Amino acid sequence: MSATPPIAFTTGPSQLHPLVADELAAAASDGTLSDSHRSPRFRSQVARTVEALRALLDIPPDHRVLFCASASEAMERIVQGTVRDRSLHLVNGAFARRFHRISQNLGFAASAIERPDGEGYDADHPLPGIDAPGSEGPPQLVAMTQNETSTGVRIRPDAIHALADRVRAAGALAAVDLVSGWPVEAVDPARVDAGFFSIQKAFGLPAGLGVIVASPALVERSRALQTAGRSVGGYQHLPALADAADGSQTVATPNMLGIRLLGRVAEDYLERGIDAIRAETDGKARALWDAIDDLPGLHPFVRGADADRIRSRTILVVETEPSADPVRAALRDRGFLVSDGYGPWKGRQLRIANFPSHSPEAMEALIRALRDSA
Structure with a gap:
């Protein structure tokens, strides 16, 4: 099997x-x-x-x-x-x-x-x-x-x-x-x-x-x-x-x-309802950012006074200290794949997708794995 x-x-x-x-x-x-x-x-x-x-x-x-x-x-x-x-x-x-x-x-x-x-x-x-x-x-x-x-x-x-x-x-x-x-x-x-x-x-x-x-x-x-x-x-x-x-x-x-x-x-x-999908997406993003706030060495890349307005709801980018590689490897070992930083941010960021195909339960499981990995 x-x-x-x-x-x-x-x-x-x-x-x-x-x-x-x-x-x-x-x-x-x-x-x-x-x-x-x-x-x-x-x-x-x-x-x-x-x-x-x-x-x-x-x-x-x-x-x-x-x-x-x-x-x-x-x-x-x-x-x-x-x-x-x-x-x-x-x-x-x-x-x-x-x-x-x-x-x-x-x-x-x-x-x-x-x-x-x-x-x-x-x-x-x-x-x-x-x-x-x-x-x-x-x-x-x-x-x-x-x-x-x-x-x-x-x-x-x-x-x-x-x-x-x-x-x-x-x-x-x-x-x-x-x-x-x-x-x-x-x-x-x-x-x-x-x-x-x-x-x-x-x-x-x-x-x-x-x-x-x-x-x-x-x-x-x-x-x-x-x-x-x-x-x-x-x-x-x-x-x-x-x-x-x-x-x-x-x-x-x-x-x-x-x-x-x-x-x-x-x-x-359409059957699920676009308003419900958007609300669910926002809820998953909030759950991740609330968890990141409590994890040492991790913080949102987009931050500042207007961060809540300009931070993506679907691409959640986390800056890591000192390197993203050990966190990505630990997540992979626990059954989760996340993207590396792009271009000059490679090895310094986690890019986490938050799409409708990601259930709230899957996001909760990822958050638990992050707490174990960070």
């Missing part, structure tokens, strides 16, 4: 949703994985998944749900598809930095409003080129990372909405990385032009699928650039993705299994 697998509190891929095993078996036996992605049955599956996501995230009817390979590809599709020459990026961690670097690598003038790792942005944070456009005009795109997976800092949904309002009033588009935020964070898709995520984090699924929720303005901006003779991508560009989505299709053969599993998990979250 095989040993019980560890509980993965890693930040993505993370603990699988409980329904995955049965759905994998069903998908393997009912023939859908051998269907053409143009088949009526698979188009029906795409429509079912999109319908569940619309209900779960409150996606407006005129916004499209686009499928790609990953959140990193989503960044590239959005930048290449909408930027004429300039973009602006709020950068306070490794994944916000990746969004910025993608724009630079595509040859655009990408400016950054940088904050130290672990610090966030308020609703009234200055936005150069948006608040007071210079001689070069405003950027065409402003990119924000709502929940920075590398450091565990968040921009509150109300601040995202306020920042995006200013961006859109200036004629630019607002794109938001919600990779480890949705569906826990209540960011309204109607208030931004692009929100995107990948399924291996808060949806508790195997990696390999990214999702972009695209406003009509995002798609029309891309079509306008294309009509003007600008390249907006080689094949899977935003206009093509949008045209395919209108027919419950994809441009190329997608991660068909991922789309199916995503729909089932979204339906499960």
Whole structure:
């Protein structure tokens, strides 16, 4: 008999949703994985998944749900598809930095409003080129990372909405990385032009699928650039993705299994109730932070007077003294996997996921193991 697998509190891929095993078996036996992605049955599956996501995230009817390979590809599709020459990026961690670097690598003038790792942005944070456009005009795109997976800092949904309002009033588009935020964070898709995520984090699924929720303005901006003779991508560009989505299709053969599993998990979250999921997530986070306060050598990475407002609810980052490695090893021996610090924080932090696939009982067990390990 095989040993019980560890509980993965890693930040993505993370603990699988409980329904995955049965759905994998069903998908393997009912023939859908051998269907053409143009088949009526698979188009029906795409429509079912999109319908569940619309209900779960409150996606407006005129916004499209686009499928790609990953959140990193989503960044590239959005930048290449909408930027004429300039973009602006709020950068306070490794994944916000990746969004910025993608724009630079595509040859655009990408400016950054940088904050130290672990610090966030308020609703009234200055936005150069948006608040007071210079001689070069405003950027065409402003990119924000709502929940920075590398450091565990968040921009509150109300601040995202306020920042995006200013961006859109200036004629630019607002794109938001919600990779480890949705569906826990209540960011309204109607208030931004692009929100995107990948399924291996808060949806508790195997990696390999990214999702972009695209406003009509995002798609029309891309079509306008294309009509003007600008390249907006080689094949899977935003206009093509949008045209395919209108027919419950994809441009190329997608991660068909991922789309199916995503729909089932979204339906499960609807049955559980998004308000209940968010309340449970907050309760688990409070329980961990209360325990950390009592453990020597461990403290929250995001701290200060406004820590409760800007500390992530789904990525709980703990700074360790002197090293995180012995704690991670001790937790592993007790059946729990947690992520190492990211980039320069490697070996100095624990990053603990707090997704809907992590039950309160599992979090309580992790806390007991932490007390034994610290």
